[in-house]
Amino acid sequence: MVQKNIRNFCIIAHIDHGKSTLADRLLEHTGTLSKREMAEQVLDSMDLERERGITIKLKAVRLTYRAQDNQEYTLNLIDTPGHVDFSYEVSRSLAACEGALLVIDASQGIEAQTLANLYLALDHDLEIIPVINKIDLPNADPERVIRELEDNIGIPGEEAVLVSARTGEGIDKILETIVERIPPPQGDPEAPTRAMIFDSHYDQYRGAVAYARVVDGVIRVGDTILMMSSGRKFEVSDLGVLRPALVGVDALGPGDVGCIIASMKDVRDTRVGDTITNASRPAKQPLAGYRPAKPMVYCGLYPVVNEEYTDLRDALDKLQLNDAALTYEAESSAALGFGYRCGFLGLLHLEIVQERLEREFDLNLITTAPSVVYQVVLTDGSVKEVDNPAALPAITTIDHIKEPYVQASIMVPDAFVGAVMDVCQDRRGIFTHMEYITPERARIEYELPLAEILMDFFDRLKSRTKGYASLDYEFLGYRESDVVKLDILLNGNPVDALSSIVHEEKALSRGRGLAEKLKEVIPRQQFEVPIQAAIGNKIIARETVRALRKDVLAKCYGGDVSRKRKLLEKQKEGKKRMKSLGNVEVPQEAFMAILKVD
Amino acid sequence: MGVYVHIPFCEQKCHYCDFHSVVVSDQDRLSVTGSYLVSLHKEARYWSSVWGGEALFALFVGGGTPTVLPAEELADLIAFLRTELPFVDDPEITIEANPHSLTYMGARLLRQAGVNRVSLGVQAFQDHLLRGIGRIHSAEQARESVQTLKKAGLTNINLDLMFGLPGQTSHEWADTLRQTVALGPSHISCYSLILEEGTPMEKWVREGLVHVPGDDQQAEMYALACKMLTKAGYEHYEISNFSEPGFSCRHNLLYWHNKPFIGLGTGATGYVQQCRYTNTTDIQEYLRTWGEGPPAFRWSEQVSRDQEMDETMMVGMRLLGGVDEAAFRARYQVSFRDLYSDAIEELMKRGLVQFSAGSLQVTQRGLFLENQVSLAFLR
Numbered sequence: 001m002v003q004k005n006i007r008n009f010c011i012i013a014h015i016d017h018g019k020s021t022l023a024d025r026l027l028e029h030t031g032t033l034s035k036r037e038m039a040e041q042v043l044d045s046m047d048l049e050r051e052r053g054i055t056i057k058l059k060a061v062r063l064t065y066r067a068q069d070n071q072e073y074t075l076n077l078i079d080t081p082g083h084v085d086f087s088y089e090v091s092r093s094l095a096a097c098e099g100a101l102l103v104i105d106a107s108q109g110i111e112a113q114t115l116a117n118l119y120l121a122l123d124h125d126l127e128i129i130p131v132i133n134k135i136d137l138p139n140a141d142p143e144r145v146i147r148e149l150e151d152n153i154g155i156p157g158e159e160a161v162l163v164s165a166r167t168g169e170g171i172d173k174i175l176e177t178i179v180e181r182i183p184p185p186q187g188d189p190e191a192p193t194r195a196m197i198f199d200s201h202y203d204q205y206r207g208a209v210a211y212a213r214v215v216d217g218v219i220r221v222g223d224t225i226l227m228m229s230s231g232r233k234f235e236v237s238d239l240g241v242l243r244p245a246l247v248g249v250d251a252l253g254p255g256d257v258g259c260i261i262a263s264m265k266d267v268r269d270t271r272v273g274d275t276i277t278n279a280s281r282p283a284k285q286p287l288a289g290y291r292p293a294k295p296m297v298y299c300g301l302y303p304v305v306n307e308e309y310t311d312l313r314d315a316l317d318k319l320q321l322n323d324a325a326l327t328y329e330a331e332s333s334a335a336l337g338f339g340y341r342c343g344f345l346g347l348l349h350l351e352i353v354q355e356r357l358e359r360e361f362d363l364n365l366i367t368t369a370p371s372v373v374y375q376v377v378l379t380d381g382s383v384k385e386v387d388n389p390a391a392l393p394a395i396t397t398i399d400h401i402k403e404p405y406v407q408a409s410i411m412v413p414d415a416f417v418g419a420v421m422d423v424c425q426d427r428r429g430i431f432t433h434m435e436y437i438t439p440e441r442a443r444i445e446y447e448l449p450l451a452e453i454l455m456d457f458f459d460r461l462k463s464r465t466k467g468y469a470s471l472d473y474e475f476l477g478y479r480e481s482d483v484v485k486l487d488i489l490l491n492g493n494p495v496d497a498l499s500s501i502v503h504e505e506k507a508l509s510r511g512r513g514l515a516e517k518l519k520e521v522i523p524r525q526q527f528e529v530p531i532q533a534a535i536g537n538k539i540i541a542r543e544t545v546r547a548l549r550k551d552v553l554a555k556c557y558g559g560d561v562s563r564k565r566k567l568l569e570k571q572k573e574g575k576k577r578m579k580s581l582g583n584v585e586v587p588q589e590a591f592m593a594i595l596k597v598d
Numbered sequence: 599m600g601v602y603v604h605i606p607f608c609e610q611k612c613h614y615c616d617f618h619s620v621v622v623s624d625q626d627r628l629s630v631t632g633s634y635l636v637s638l639h640k641e642a643r644y645w646s647s648v649w650g651g652e653a654l655f656a657l658f659v660g661g662g663t664p665t666v667l668p669a670e671e672l673a674d675l676i677a678f679l680r681t682e683l684p685f686v687d688d689p690e691i692t693i694e695a696n697p698h699s700l701t702y703m704g705a706r707l708l709r710q711a712g713v714n715r716v717s718l719g720v721q722a723f724q725d726h727l728l729r730g731i732g733r734i735h736s737a738e739q740a741r742e743s744v745q746t747l748k749k750a751g752l753t754n755i756n757l758d759l760m761f762g763l764p765g766q767t768s769h770e771w772a773d774t775l776r777q778t779v780a781l782g783p784s785h786i787s788c789y790s791l792i793l794e795e796g797t798p799m800e801k802w803v804r805e806g807l808v809h810v811p812g813d814d815q816q817a818e819m820y821a822l823a824c825k826m827l828t829k830a831g832y833e834h835y836e837i838s839n840f841s842e843p844g845f846s847c848r849h850n851l852l853y854w855h856n857k858p859f860i861g862l863g864t865g866a867t868g869y870v871q872q873c874r875y876t877n878t879t880d881i882q883e884y885l886r887t888w889g890e891g892p893p894a895f896r897w898s899e900q901v902s903r904d905q906e907m908d909e910t911m912m913v914g915m916r917l918l919g920g921v922d923e924a925a926f927r928a929r930y931q932v933s934f935r936d937l938y939s940d941a942i943e944e945l946m947k948r949g950l951v952q953f954s955a956g957s958l959q960v961t962q963r964g965l966f967l968e969n970q971v972s973l974a975f976l977r
Contacts, residue, residue: 526948526967549817552968554790554838559602559853560867561909562874562899568912568973575973583948 004184005071006255008213009129010078010093012121013103014111014470018133022103022165023061023077029171030063030075032243059199060096060211060257062241067179075178076257078198078213080117086345087474088293091120092198092273095289096213096257099127099182101174106132106140106162110148110437112411112470118153127182130155131174136164144438152437185215185255192283193217193225193276195252195260200270202321206238210260210270212252215287217278220251224279225262228286229271233279234262266321293325295343296404296475297350297454298387300331300368300497301357302339304579304588308363309338315361316340319353326353333390335497335581336366336591341388344370347454366579368497369594372450375402375478389499392485395536401501402478404450407432409472411443416465420444423461427452428503447476451501486511488518489532490584500594511541513597521590524548529584600656600852601683603638603675604863605664606881607631609699613732613802616794618865618879619662631667634881635675637888638862642682644893645860648870652858654683656690656849660717665695669704673711680712683860690848692717692756697743698735705750715847716747717756717787722763722770723777730764730808731791731799737777744781754845756785761819763791764799764808771819772826779830784845788823789838790816817966824965837916837968854917856910865896872901903930904977907937911975915951916968920959934958941974 013019026032063075080093094100100121104114121128130149132142146157161177163170199211212219219225223236238261240246252258264270272293275286303312316328327343344350350370357363376384376392377399386392408429412420414436421431421444429446436442448457453473461469486507488498498518502510511533518531522545533541553564578585607630608619622630657679664672676691692715693708705716722728723737740757747755757778761771778786791810793800802808811819824834832840836854839847852859861868865879875898878884887894901909907930914921926934935942942958945951950964950971964971 526950526963526970546814548813548967550813550820550966551970552837552966553792554788554820559859559861559869560876561853561856561869561913562867562876562897564972565909565912565976568969569976571969572973572976 003187003189003253003255005073006076006185007073007099007178007182008076008078008097008185008255008257009099009101009178009182010080010097011101011103012080012090012094012114012117013133014105014108014113014117017103017105017108017111017114018165019103022101022131022133022163023079025165025168025171026063026075026077026175027061027244029168029175030065032061032063059244060242060259061244062257063243065175065179068176069179073179075175078257086349087116087120088291088345089199089272090117091124091289092196094121094124094126095287096196096198097124097126098185099129099178101129101131101178103131103133104145104149106134106142106145107137109141109145109441110152110411112409112443112472115152115411115443116409116472116474128155129174129177129181130160132160132162133165135162136167136169148438148441187214187254188216189218189254191216192281193219193223193278194283194287195219195276196287197270197272197274197276199272200267200324202267206261206263208264208267208270208321210262210264210276212258212260212276214252214254214256214258216254216283218251218253219260219276219278225260225276226279226282227269227271228275228277228283229290229292230269230274232269234264234269236260236262267324268320271324293345295325295327295345295373296450297344297346297370297372298341299344299350299370300333300336300339300388301328301342301354302333302336302366302368302497304364304366306337311361312340312357312363312365315357315363316342318361319356323353325349331388333368333497335495336368336579339366343387366497366588366591368591369500370454371501372404372454374404374483374501377402386501389485389501390496392501400480401483403481403483405447405476405479406450406453406473407476408446408448408453409443410446410461410469411437411441412465412469414440414442416468417442417444419464420461420469423457423464424448427455427457428505448473449481449503450475484535486514487534488514489530489534490518490522490586491527491529491582492532493582494534495581495586497591498594507535508540510597511535514594515541515543517593517597518590519543519545521587521593523578523585523587525584527583599652599654599857600658600689600849600859601654601679601685602849602859602861602866602868603657603659603679604861604866604877605659605661605667606634606864606879607661607666608663609666610732610734613730614791614794614797614799615732616797617662620881622666630881631671633885634863635667635671637885638675639678639682640888641862641893642679642860644888645862645868645870646682646684649683649860651684654685654689654860656852657685657692658849659691659693661694663696663699664693665699665704669701669707673707676708676711676713690715692847692849694719695743696733696735697740700743700746702746702750705747705752709751713752715754715756715785716752717758717785718743718747718783720757720778721760722766723774724766724770727763727766727770731760741777741781744783753784755783756787756847757781757783758787758789759823760789760791761823762811762816764803764810766811766819768815768819768822772822775823775826779826785839785841785847786827786832787839788820788827790820820966835918837918837965854913856906856913869901872906874899874901907932907934908976911938912972915958915960915971915975918959918965920951920954920957922957924956938975945971945974 011019060078065073065075078093078096080090132145149155150157161173194216195212195214197210197212203209221236226233240248241258273290277283303309320326325345328340331341332338373385373387376386378397379399410420424446429448433445482504483501484504486500486502487494515531515533528547529545531543532539578587606619607622691713693713694717696719720740725736827840828834834840835846858869864884867876875895878894878896883894952961
């Protein structure tokens with residue numbers, strides 16, 4: 001394919017604005033897939049993605065389109081994940097494109113992620129084609145959305161394409177606009193090879209498969225390629241493009257998007273953002289923008305029964321083959337035994353991994369409360385990163401602690417501005433900016449500790465704004481903060497898995513709330529169980545689970561031994577789901593209680 | 599070994615009861631109970647052929663309310679069972695009765711038929727508490743019944759009592775215990791009110807219309823019963839059962855020793871040749887079945903040797919005398935110390951069981967938490 005007839009583009013949108021449906025329609029209209037072959041939303045292939053209606057792993061599809069000028073064009077559609085946890089992956093797929101379709105729901109208008117993604121796209125100098133979707137809906141108001149576009153983004157309204165991905169209306173117009181407006185890729189076929197990996201996945205038979213955009217040079221089957229971040233070399237065994245099934249090709253030239261198979265063991269060999277070059281004639285400089293995926297949130301994952309420990313390790317191994325952002329290392333907890341400390345991009349990422357472990361690997365897990373990474377500055381001046389409250393150094397050796405802050409951008413109808421401010425203020429937010437996108441809709445910016453966002457923040461925001469608020473955030477940096485370690489003692493013994501790091505101002509109310517919550521979920525035991533919340537040696541809250549005084553079937557069941565047996569067996573089953581800490585039986589939900597306390 | 603016969607008829611259903619029984623009007627009484635008795639005969643004949651020759655030394659006629667049937671019919675039934683099944687010459691024969699449903703003449707008739715033990719459902723000695731749980735007799739009738747029975751020569755009497763009743767105070771419970779002791783029965787059972795799903799009482803409590811004493815208060819009531827009855831000379835031999843020396847219930851001991859027994863009648867449970875069964879609770883189906891044979895079980899299972907050992911421990915630990923080590927070994931050729939070493943060790947550590955006089959027994963603490971003891975033996 002001639003370079004000037006290639007168009008590389010992606011679709012960016014706020015969640016639920018119809019990105020996947022639009023992608024399906026484009027595949028259909030270009031004949032890449034017939035209607036019959038078309039499963040709903042082909043690009044979201046993982047079950048979980050479909051259930052949650054979000055795209056987790058991005059992929060690239062090659063569409064062939066004969067335009068009105070009667071020339072044939074290659075359109076590479078690069079899918080992007082739609083959630084804030086995966087913003088680095090979004091930025092890499094944007095970097096592989098020259099243009100972007102900015103999809104906006106005709107009834108909802110611009111949302112927080114619309115803007116966040118738009119700014120990202122503009123950072124990459126992409127040509128933006130605004131697409132106003134769902135115009136077939138009865139409450140669609142494209143005029144208003146056009147005004148929002150003009151007023152806030154400065155995009156002339158006439159550039160917007162009105163479509164309904166559901167009915168197919170306007171799809172041809174989009175394809176024509178892509179060809180007209182998105183520039184063909186630049187790039188020198190003679191220069192040393194440089195290709196950027198924007199995604200990868202693990203295939204049971206082929207090993208790790210890298211999805212890459214070639215910028216300069218050509219990659220051919222048989223080439224020895226070099227990963228510029230790791231210095232590792234591999235021989236290319238296959239090259240292919242997705243239509244959307246894999247179709248083999250001999251070479252990928254400048255502007256081409258395809259996949260590279262080179263007997264790479266796992267996805268850590270194909271880091272997203274890394275630059276691939278030719279080992280015999282390497283490029284001098286890698287492409288800009290690579291950074292290793294850095295987990296922002298950590299939690300402990302423990303099997304309920306210790307025997308499942310090796311199963312958990314095997315499962316994490318398998319997941320990591322496909323998820324370079326997932327990190328884990330063995331840890332042990334006095335309370336929970338052996339498990340793994342796992343790092344995630346965000347809470348959604350955590351939930352997805354946890355759910356896959358339970359669903360696909362049939363594991364029964366205890367998840368400890370998620371924690372951000374704190375920077376602990378010690379009195380000797382050194383800095384220690386702590387992602388586990390149990391690992392916090394002794395108070396006397398700490399000079400101060402820094403916690404991560406994010407810049408949060410929240411969009412909400414005018415009527416809920418007060419509610420949003422309430423929630424943010426309550427979460428130690430620092431107000432920085434507010435603007436009205438339309439007279440009815442405001443965009444509010446807060447600086448918030450990331451730790452506060454982990455604690456049920458989005459749900460609270462949604463419930464206080466009747467579901468209207470949309471949220472986006474990005475990492476700002478570390479700030480000094482008065483945080484303390486809050487310990488929980490059961491029966492006088494600290495339970496490491498229940499410790500958390502909290503802000504001093506909130507320690508008392510959290511300590512109380514936690515003790516109360518634990519009292520609710522811990523059943524009565526043979527002995528009285530005191531629950532205490534403590535900071536250092538100071539007890540700040542106390543509750544008591546009173547002793548179980550009577551647990552006996554004082555009833556005449558006649559000779560119905562089997563009925564008696566069934567009742568006892570039921571009781572025994574319940575006992576099995578508990579974790580025994582010392583002589584206290586603690587149910588799984590106790591470990592998640594931390595998340596549910598204000 | 600023994601026989602349990604279920605008479606599934608009542609004048610009125612108590613609010614808490616989830617045992618199988620139906621209320622029959624006077625009109626239907628003759629036709630329904632008549633056919634029921636005919637079917638009982640047929641069922642007894644069937645089991646007689648299956649049972650083999652092992653001697654039966656206890657018969658328990660329970661319900662429902664057996665005494666809603668005329669004493670003559672009950673006497674005939676007992677006589678029939680004694681000829682049809684291999685009873686010893688002087689079996690323990692117990693009949694359950696409600697205080698208001700026994701006359702002097704009826705009691706005499708039953709005594710002549712061989713009944714030598716009566717279990718009276720007294721429950722409490724406060725009329726408002728009795729009304730609250732749907733009993734149709736009064737405290738006064740209970741006192742009179744005991745005198746009537748004694749006069750008729752039935753001196754081996756059990757009084758069933760309940761604690762944890764709606765609105766019941768500890769004071770009232772103590773009063774019930776005192777009045778019970780004053781009547782001088784040879785046996786006393788104390789059961790706590792269990793809220794069974796599907797009963798009106800359970801619904802009322804769930805909906806907040808009726809309040810029952812909490813677990814802690816029930817524990818205190820139970821402790822009070824143990825204290826007062828032992829002090830009055832009764833031997834506490836099973837979690838809920840107290841007797842004068844030598845008057846423990848032979849029939850119920852079969853259950854606690856996990857021994858075979860025949861169950862007759864709708865809803866009855868039996869344990870014959872390692873088969874545990876529960877009969878259908880549908881009276882019409884029961885009548886049809888014994889018109890045509892074979893038995894209509896609602897449920898049955900073949901009990902393996904392992905399961906039987908577990909269950910022997912599970913029910914045996916309800917006895918204060920515990921499970922006798924030598925007897926267990928003689929029965930199963932294996933020591934329970936070996937089989938359940940982990941469970942026993944843990945229970946001992948928690949102070950719930952102890953070894954005494956060659957038996958494993960619950961401790962005072964274990965008595966209150968007996969479920970935790972029993973379930974430790976389920977593998």
